[in-house]
Amino acid sequence: MTRPGPDAQQTGMQLTDAQPADRQQKDTQLTDTPLIDMRHIGKTFVQADMETRVLHDISLRVWPGDFLALTGSSGSGKSTLLYIMGLLDQASSGSYHLQGQDVSTLDDAAASAFRNAVTGFVFQSFFLIPYASALDNVLLPGVYSQVPDRELRARAEELLVRVGLGDRMHHKPNQLSGGQQQRVALARALLQEPALLLADEPTGQLDTATSRSILELFQKINEGGTTIIMVTHSPETAACARKRIVMRDGRIHPDIPDEVEQPEQPDRANGTDRTDAAEDQALG
Amino acid sequence: MTLRQFLRILVQAQRAIRAYWTNSVFIVCAISLGIAALTVILASMEGASRKAEELAAKFGPTSINIIGGNLVEQAMASRPMTLTWNDVRRIGDCMPGAERVSPLLLKAAVQVQSGGRRHTTDSLVGTGAEHGPSWGWYPETGRDFTREDLEFARSVCLIGAATAQALFGSADPLGRIVVVDRVPLVVIGVLTRQGLSSGDMDFDDRVTVPITTMIRRFNLSRHYLSQVRVTFAKSSTPQHMAEYSRQLRGLLRSLHGIQDGAADDFLLVTMQDIMDFVDVVKGSIVIFLGLVAVVTMLTGGFTQANLFYLAVTDRSVEIGLKKALGASSQAIFVQFLLEAVLLACLGALAGLAIGAAFGALLSSFDLLSISLSPTVFLLAVLMACAIGCAFGVRPARKAAGLAPVSALRGLS
Numbered sequence: 001m002t003r004p005g006p007d008a009q010q011t012g013m014q015l016t017d018a019q020p021a022d023r024q025q026k027d028t029q030l031t032d033t034p035l036i037d038m039r040h041i042g043k044t045f046v047q048a049d050m051e052t053r054v055l056h057d058i059s060l061r062v063w064p065g066d067f068l069a070l071t072g073s074s075g076s077g078k079s080t081l082l083y084i085m086g087l088l089d090q091a092s093s094g095s096y097h098l099q100g101q102d103v104s105t106l107d108d109a110a111a112s113a114f115r116n117a118v119t120g121f122v123f124q125s126f127f128l129i130p131y132a133s134a135l136d137n138v139l140l141p142g143v144y145s146q147v148p149d150r151e152l153r154a155r156a157e158e159l160l161v162r163v164g165l166g167d168r169m170h171h172k173p174n175q176l177s178g179g180q181q182q183r184v185a186l187a188r189a190l191l192q193e194p195a196l197l198l199a200d201e202p203t204g205q206l207d208t209a210t211s212r213s214i215l216e217l218f219q220k221i222n223e224g225g226t227t228i229i230m231v232t233h234s235p236e237t238a239a240c241a242r243k244r245i246v247m248r249d250g251r252i253h254p255d256i257p258d259e260v261e262q263p264e265q266p267d268r269a270n271g272t273d274r275t276d277a278a279e280d281q282a283l284g
Numbered sequence: 285m286t287l288r289q290f291l292r293i294l295v296q297a298q299r300a301i302r303a304y305w306t307n308s309v310f311i312v313c314a315i316s317l318g319i320a321a322l323t324v325i326l327a328s329m330e331g332a333s334r335k336a337e338e339l340a341a342k343f344g345p346t347s348i349n350i351i352g353g354n355l356v357e358q359a360m361a362s363r364p365m366t367l368t369w370n371d372v373r374r375i376g377d378c379m380p381g382a383e384r385v386s387p388l389l390l391k392a393a394v395q396v397q398s399g400g401r402r403h404t405t406d407s408l409v410g411t412g413a414e415h416g417p418s419w420g421w422y423p424e425t426g427r428d429f430t431r432e433d434l435e436f437a438r439s440v441c442l443i444g445a446a447t448a449q450a451l452f453g454s455a456d457p458l459g460r461i462v463v464v465d466r467v468p469l470v471v472i473g474v475l476t477r478q479g480l481s482s483g484d485m486d487f488d489d490r491v492t493v494p495i496t497t498m499i500r501r502f503n504l505s506r507h508y509l510s511q512v513r514v515t516f517a518k519s520s521t522p523q524h525m526a527e528y529s530r531q532l533r534g535l536l537r538s539l540h541g542i543q544d545g546a547a548d549d550f551l552l553v554t555m556q557d558i559m560d561f562v563d564v565v566k567g568s569i570v571i572f573l574g575l576v577a578v579v580t581m582l583t584g585g586f587t588q589a590n591l592f593y594l595a596v597t598d599r600s601v602e603i604g605l606k607k608a609l610g611a612s613s614q615a616i617f618v619q620f621l622l623e624a625v626l627l628a629c630l631g632a633l634a635g636l637a638i639g640a641a642f643g644a645l646l647s648s649f650d651l652l653s654i655s656l657s658p659t660v661f662l663l664a665v666l667m668a669c670a671i672g673c674a675f676g677v678r679p680a681r682k683a684a685g686l687a688p689v690s691a692l693r694g695l696s
Contacts, residue, residue, distance in 0.1 A: 088608055088688040108613045116610020127605045127692070131303035143292040144610040192610070 033100045035196060035227050036062035036085060041094035043080055043250075054080050055091070056250045062229065064195065067222040069241035070231045077250040078231045079200055085229060086119045086198045087111045099195065116144050120189030124201035126181040128173040128188075134160060135169040138188045145192060152191070159187035163217060179210035186217060190226075197221065199230040203237050215240040285614060293615055297622035300599075307595055311588045312631045315671060318581030319635025319664050320642060323656075325573040326663055327643050329566060330655035336562035340555045342478065344420045346520045348529055349553040350512040350536065365508030366549040371539055372512055378535055381516040381528055386411060386418035388511040389498050396451065396491060398462045403450040406489040408464060410498025415442060415475075419513060426458050426473025429494050437496040441469040445477040446489040464491055467501045522556065529554055581667070584631065585675035592624060592679035596686075603683050604691025617684035624676025625669055632668030636661060 043055035054077045062068055070078040083089040084096065087103060096104045099118060106114065120141075128137045135156055142152035160169050163183035165176075173181055182202060189197055199218070203211035219240060222228050230241060238244050246253040285293075301308045343349075352366040369387065376385045389410035396403050413434045416422035423442055433440055441462065448457045448471075457471045469491070480487040499506050516528055529552055536550055596603070603616055640656055 083689050086608070088692075112607070112610050112612035112615070115608065121608045123605075123608075123692070127601060129602060129605075131299065136299075140606070141609040143296060144289060144606075144612070144615055146286065146288065188609070 033064075034061040034097075035064045035066075035099060036060065036229075037097040037100075038085075038091075039095045041081070041084065041091045041096060043077070043084065043089070044092045054250050055084075058094070058252060060245075060252070062227060064227055065222070065225055067219070067228045067240075067242040068230070069238035069244045070229060070247060071233060071235070071238045071244055072247035072253070074233060076247040078233075078247045081247070082198055082200055082229060082231045085196075086121060087115050088121075112144065116141060117192055118195050120192065120194035120197045122182070122185050122189050122197065122199040122202045124204035126173070126178075126185045126205075128181055128184055130173055133170045133172060134165060134176065134184045137173070137184050138191055140188060141191045147192075155191055155193075156187070159190055160184070163187045177210075178206055179214065182206060182210075182214055183217070186214070186221075190221065195227060197226050197228045199228065201232055202230060203232070203234070211237065285612075285618065289615065290618065293619045294622055297619050297626060300619070301623055301626055304595065304599075307591050308627055308630075311591055311627045312634055314584040314587035315581075315628050315631025315668060316584075316634035316638055318577060318584040318671070319632045319668055320638035321573065321577040321580045322667055323636050323639025323660060323664055324643050324646070325570065325577055326660040327639065327656050328573070328646075329570065330657055330660065331647075332562065332566050332569070334655055336559055336566075339480065339562070340558055342420065342480070343555050343558055344515065345522075345555045346516045346518055346525065347420070347555070348514045348516075348525070348532060350514065350532070351551045351553065352508070352510060353549065353551065365505060365510070366540065367509040367512050368507055369509065371536065372509070374539055375512065375514055375532070375535065379514065379528065379532060381520060381524065382514050383517055384414075384418050384513075384515040386513045386515070387495055387509045388513065389495055389504055390510040391498075391502065391504065392485070394464055394491065396447065396462050396464050398451045398457075398460060401451050403447065405444070405447050405464075405491050406485045407491075408498070408502065409490055409492045410495035410502075410504070411492055412495055415492065418515065421475060421478065423473030424476040425456075426471070428473065434494045434496050437494060437500045439467065439469050439497060439501065440472045440494070442473045442475050442492040443471055444475050444486075444488040444490040444492075446486055447491060448474045450489070462491065464493075465502060469493060469497075525554055525556070581671055585671045588624065588627070588671070589675040589679060592620065592676060593682065596620070596679050596683045599683075600686060600691040601694050603686050604688045604693075607686075607688040608692065613684040616686075617680045620680035620683045621673065621676050624680065625672035628668040628672025628676075629665060631671075632665045635668070636664050639664075 038058055038060045041055055041058040041060075042053065045052045045054060058081060070082060072078045080089065084091050085098075087098070087106065091104065094104070095102065098114065103111070103114060128134075129140065132140070135153075138156040138159060139152055142149075142156070145152070147155075157166075157169065160166055163186055165180060165183055165187070168176060168180060173184070176184065182205075186202075189199075197218075202218070203214055206214060215237060218228055218230065222242075228241070230237070232238050350367060350371075367387075372385050372387050375382060379385075391408040392406065394405050394408040396405050411429070412418060413429050413431045416428050422428065424445070426442070429440070429442070432438070441464075443451075443457060443462065451457065451462060452460065457474055460471050461468050462471060463469070475488070475490075475492070478487045493501075498504055514528075514532065516525070520528070533548065533552055537548065540549055542549065606616060607613075636656075643656070
């Protein structure tokens, strides 16, 4: 299904539209304003005078309430795209609107405020502060917010109960299993009640059973209305999402699943083709 | 950044300091050494000032000592006898504000014995009547010289506290006989302990006799004197004393027939001269110890900067994570700077403790007089904060400047 945006209607450009059909009519206001609206996003890393293009002309819309899996082989550019979506990185070209606001060229303070209020991150390696308790880890995003301490603490405790760690609040990360650590990370990502939850290989370090329970949590969170974009190279994990986009060589793969139409292919003459090794090198 | 965010970041900084305690201990140690050196300097300066005030008070603010010889000859360890009894008489007659004019004769390193004990005192001194009011130095026990002692050149003496200790130990010296150069003298008093010394000469190790006794029994010059002390009215102000000093110098130059342009053959010493001299000594100590403190503090600062640089690398994932969760570069900068300043303040407290202990040790060996005050404390803490800020800024800036994605990948 393709939704031409205002510009697209004028230019005839087609956008990859990640809104599931059953949610399109849920809220008129929401469906009119995509949560994520990316146009012609490109990303080029320059190192030692060598340009490496890792994203090519990505145009994509994500609608509120969606659960999208970004899949592809290692080095396909899916994590880079996720970081740009989460304002951890900036695109080299193109425009990016988040919640209707142009966030392509935000300064550090504004981008940080957006990350704190609008997005939540879950990482493959959990990234918990080792010397802080589970509760203090969950409270971490609150440090940079204006929410009163008491409210933050109530939210954090409630979230830990929701992820099944009500009896582990004061445990340090090294006293928790991998699955429990990822639950803490998930609770942390939800503390600021973000509209967008971004997950980078959230089950990459977990066994099958634990992965399944974490994915069930993601599904419950999504059912609560939170938009989720999850990077994974595992087809089983991607199957839990409502939508799936396959990336290859920095592009949304033309051989995409039924709901998504292939976006226009950019001219490849201006940049070198990227490889896994090249991306790793450029990021380093 | 709001106050609420600042306070929360302060808590984060304090937790990080505890979590990375080995780094923290090294930084605190490095800074504390510099602050300890600074504490010793500041405390010794205060101690020296206090000592100078005590010294000036002992010398007497309204007295002028005249010493024979000039500065150049003094430097050559020579003290020619240029002061005469005539000077004493003329000063008494001509100086309007002079209440007392006291002559003094001095002989260094004299053998003294009493009972079976022998001792070499640093000095044998002959003075006029009323040693206490004339020299501002009274007997602690016994009595002072009288005019009769002087008139009849009696064989009596006042001894210093150190001499009394050397000859009599804890026994009472009053009424005992001491033999100085085969001259027997009756001890009539023990002088109060001064705790002062000049070169190798301990002021408390002396035998003092009436100056007439000194001339007759010890065969010293009848014409020349080693020193003369002129005491003016107690109400004399520093301005008056400066004027008296100027007048006294003019009178002595005239009495000694010194031509215009020629150097003085005497030296006038006032309380102000002592204070000026102490200031010069203090200045030298400040320069020497100050250099030590600067070098030590710089070393501490560089150690802190290096360890913080390493910490930024070690903690890059934490930095990236915090940025991902909404920390701005400013928030990261503030956290690392707060860590640096907090550690510097801890270093200041440790340094103050080390400095105070070291100062007490030096004081116990009489090497330095130490006085700790709130000013010392405040200066040490302020200096530590300055070090923390100065050497914490660059690592904090480095941490703040890390790109979130690179930081999350552990790259800095």
